[in-house]
Amino acid sequence: MTTSEQTAVKVERSNFGERFQKVRTYGMVIVLLLLVGFNIFRIYRVVSTNETIVENGNVTEAFVQALNSALNVNLTQVATIVIVAVGMTFVIATGGIDLSVGAIMAIAGQLAPLIFMGPIAERFGMAFANVLAIVVPIIIAGIFGLFNGLMVTKLKFQPIIATLIVFIGGRGIAQVLTNGYLQFFKNPDFQYIALGRPLGIPTQVYIMFIVVLVAWYVMRSTSFGQYVLAVGGNEKAARLAGVPVDKVKTAVYVISGALAGIAGLIVVAINSASDANLNGMLIELDAIAATAVGGTPLSGGQASILGTFLGALLIQMVKFTLLSIGVPYEFALVVNAGIILIAVYVQTKRTA
Amino acid sequence: MATIANNANQDTGTRKFQLSNLMRQQGALVFIIFIGVFVLASIIFGENFYSAYNIKTMLIYNSMLAFISLGMTFVIITGGIDLSVSSVAVLASMLAAWFSRFGLLPAIFVTIFFTTLVGFFNGIVIARWNIQPFIATLVTFMAARGLSLIMPKVFAIYMPVVLPGVPIELWANNVLDFSIIIDRTKNMQDILLDFGGIPIPIILMIAVYVIGEVALQFSRFGQRTLAIGGNEEASRLMGLPVRRVKVIVYSLSGALAGLSGVILAARSGVALPTEAVGWELQAIAAVVVGGTLLTGGRGSVISTLMGVLLLGLIFNILNFVNVGGFSLTVYWQSVIRGIFLFIVVLLQAPWSKRTG
Numbered sequence: 001m002t003t004s005e006q007t008a009v010k011v012e013r014s015n016f017g018e019r020f021q022k023v024r025t026y027g028m029v030i031v032l033l034l035l036v037g038f039n040i041f042r043i044y045r046v047v048s049t050n051e052t053i054v055e056n057g058n059v060t061e062a063f064v065q066a067l068n069s070a071l072n073v074n075l076t077q078v079a080t081i082v083i084v085a086v087g088m089t090f091v092i093a094t095g096g097i098d099l100s101v102g103a104i105m106a107i108a109g110q111l112a113p114l115i116f117m118g119p120i121a122e123r124f125g126m127a128f129a130n131v132l133a134i135v136v137p138i139i140i141a142g143i144f145g146l147f148n149g150l151m152v153t154k155l156k157f158q159p160i161i162a163t164l165i166v167f168i169g170g171r172g173i174a175q176v177l178t179n180g181y182l183q184f185f186k187n188p189d190f191q192y193i194a195l196g197r198p199l200g201i202p203t204q205v206y207i208m209f210i211v212v213l214v215a216w217y218v219m220r221s222t223s224f225g226q227y228v229l230a231v232g233g234n235e236k237a238a239r240l241a242g243v244p245v246d247k248v249k250t251a252v253y254v255i256s257g258a259l260a261g262i263a264g265l266i267v268v269a270i271n272s273a274s275d276a277n278l279n280g281m282l283i284e285l286d287a288i289a290a291t292a293v294g295g296t297p298l299s300g301g302q303a304s305i306l307g308t309f310l311g312a313l314l315i316q317m318v319k320f321t322l323l324s325i326g327v328p329y330e331f332a333l334v335v336n337a338g339i340i341l342i343a344v345y346v347q348t349k350r351t352a
Numbered sequence: 353m354a355t356i357a358n359n360a361n362q363d364t365g366t367r368k369f370q371l372s373n374l375m376r377q378q379g380a381l382v383f384i385i386f387i388g389v390f391v392l393a394s395i396i397f398g399e400n401f402y403s404a405y406n407i408k409t410m411l412i413y414n415s416m417l418a419f420i421s422l423g424m425t426f427v428i429i430t431g432g433i434d435l436s437v438s439s440v441a442v443l444a445s446m447l448a449a450w451f452s453r454f455g456l457l458p459a460i461f462v463t464i465f466f467t468t469l470v471g472f473f474n475g476i477v478i479a480r481w482n483i484q485p486f487i488a489t490l491v492t493f494m495a496a497r498g499l500s501l502i503m504p505k506v507f508a509i510y511m512p513v514v515l516p517g518v519p520i521e522l523w524a525n526n527v528l529d530f531s532i533i534i535d536r537t538k539n540m541q542d543i544l545l546d547f548g549g550i551p552i553p554i555i556l557m558i559a560v561y562v563i564g565e566v567a568l569q570f571s572r573f574g575q576r577t578l579a580i581g582g583n584e585e586a587s588r589l590m591g592l593p594v595r596r597v598k599v600i601v602y603s604l605s606g607a608l609a610g611l612s613g614v615i616l617a618a619r620s621g622v623a624l625p626t627e628a629v630g631w632e633l634q635a636i637a638a639v640v641v642g643g644t645l646l647t648g649g650r651g652s653v654i655s656t657l658m659g660v661l662l663l664g665l666i667f668n669i670l671n672f673v674n675v676g677g678f679s680l681t682v683y684w685q686s687v688i689r690g691i692f693l694f695i696v697v698l699l700q701a702p703w704s705k706r707t708g
Contacts, residue, residue, distance in 0.1 A: 172687035
């Protein structure tokens with residue numbers, strides 16, 4: 001009798017948890033929609049009161065254009081954070097953390113111009129060099145991720161220390177590659193990954209959506225996704241159940257590294273310059289914040305890829321809204337911190 | 353029954369003994385490496401290196417990291433982490449620079465009061481709201497950095513409105529758009545003076561570390577800190593005031609970051625919101641080099657000081673390296689830092705595995 005009662009209580013509790021999870025996700029979507037709506041309203045007011053636009057042509061057309069650019073601005077800015085945060089979500093789901101993503105971005109970003117501005121381009125042609133400039137940095141980034149993973153699994157370093165080593169050393173490596181100098185370039189084919197506009201939407205937004213969808217599928221429907229959650233939930237139990245714990249852990253760091261590599265390439269493509277000093281600076285904190293706001297607890301065992309995506313969007317929209325109504329950047333930073341705190345507090349309430 | 357209990361007692365007793373032994377060895381190991389590296393560097397680089405000027409400069413710079421690392425050691429022993437220290441130190445340097453017009457002591461105490469409040473806030477969020485330390489202090493990290501970016505503007509524009517009757521020159525005099533300059537007519541920079549031949553920051557550093565070591569090893573607070581890090585649930589069940597200890601530990605970290613910020617401002621003569629980037633990670637590195645495990649429950653304060661000094665020494669030496677006209681750029685230095693940290697953690701791994 002007692003057991004059945006206990007199960008009943010448990011079921012009820014888990015139902016409550018699920019319901020709460022839904023409320024929270026919907027809550028985030030609703031807040032997002034409200035913010036988007038508010039911004040649309042604001043843009044509409046600006047456009048409709050601007051007499052030159054009204055005189056010269058169609059108001060709705062101007063409005064659609066304004067809206068389009070506003071959405072594009074936000075999605076463009078958030079794309080790299082989302083890409084990195086997806087990798088971070090995998091790592092955090094196993095109970096780890098990856099501080100090295102910014103440094104890995106810098107390395108990948110330095111490598112690409114070195115390849116397509118170097119002798120390879122002259123000897124084998126620009127097209128080949130461009131392909132190499134995208135593939136090689138991502139592979140190298142993955143190798144740095146592998147190094148992180150091996151430190152965590154083979155040498156038993158704590159994840160925060162292992163990735164701290166790459167955080168410190170990695171940016172140094174990126175800077176040493178060009179002795180700290182910026183590399184300026186103009187390479188439309190390579191820069192298509194950031195400046196291209198298929199169907200009017202920036203390429204990086206497509207990349208972001210592909211990354212999110214693939215990661216969402218992997219997490220939801222593959223055995224690898226289940227392994228990741230099992231490792232984060234209870235490592236010993238997972239090991240006893242036959243989960244290849246070390247391989248899974250190594251894999252998530254490789255994924256995180258490779259995704260950081262992609263993000264690093266996008267950043268240099270946007271800027272037409274590679275800056276090892278600034279590329280990916282502090283992005284690990286943005287990514288961790290997005291993951292936490294999205295409902296993935298730092299203790300591991302749970303992961304919500306869509307939550308991370310929404311979390312990053314939410315942070316970005318709040319920042320954009322604050323800046324657009326004239327709040328100074330520094331103050332937006334403080335407000336942002338408050339929002340993260342509240343979002344995580346709500347999440348902790350759920351698990352407690 | 354009794355014998356079993358006795359045996360168990362003895363068992364934990366010897367274990368404890370071995371542990372503390374190992375800990376001492378760890379600190380001693382770092383100390384020996386430190387001395388070795390120092391002697392080697394003195395032989396290679398000569399007077400430039402072991403001149404009083406170089407050593408003083410190095411120690412004053414590292415005293416700032418040492419204060420932060422001491423707070424970090426206590427936080428890490430409870431099983432937490434404090435990412436906010438660098439931002440709090442910058443906020444403190446802003447406050448100290450602004451309050452420097454009222455003299456040295458007000459600047460120090462007001463600044464430390466405020467940063468202690470920031471640490472207190474961290475502690476409340478972590479202990480009361482049950483938010484993970486990593487996230488809670490990350491939030492403070494962002495907010496404090498934002499506040500220190502705002503402060504020069506706010507002080508220049510709004511303070512005359514808040515406190516009318518005070519001449520506007522007093523508010524705006526030392527404030528640029530992005531930084532706050534120390535009032536050199538007051539005695540703010542006295543904190544860098546020598547006292548008995550030794551600069552005050554160094555004396556302070558030694559003093560707080562001695563107090564910290566004694567507090568950790570011999571006071572009730574220290575024992576509670578260790579117990580909470582070892583097993584929080586058990587400590588709670590035993591009736592230890594877990595929340596209060598955590599709040600105190602984070603407040604302490606905030607206070608020490610404040611002290612570090614005061615020295616930062618005094619040293620530069622101007623408080624810039626872009627200073628002290630990455631100090632929290634350097635402090636974590638120093639704590640780890642000192643042999644304190646990030647999982648909490650054990651650690652040593654003096655070993656952390658050794659860690660700070662060893663890292664500081666290594667980076668100081670890198671400035672002197674000049675092989676055939678090829679001097680190490682800052683970029684190479686950060687590569688070497690990474691490799692060095694890797695080696696130290698690697699050397700520690702067997703030790704930590706045995707005990708943990």
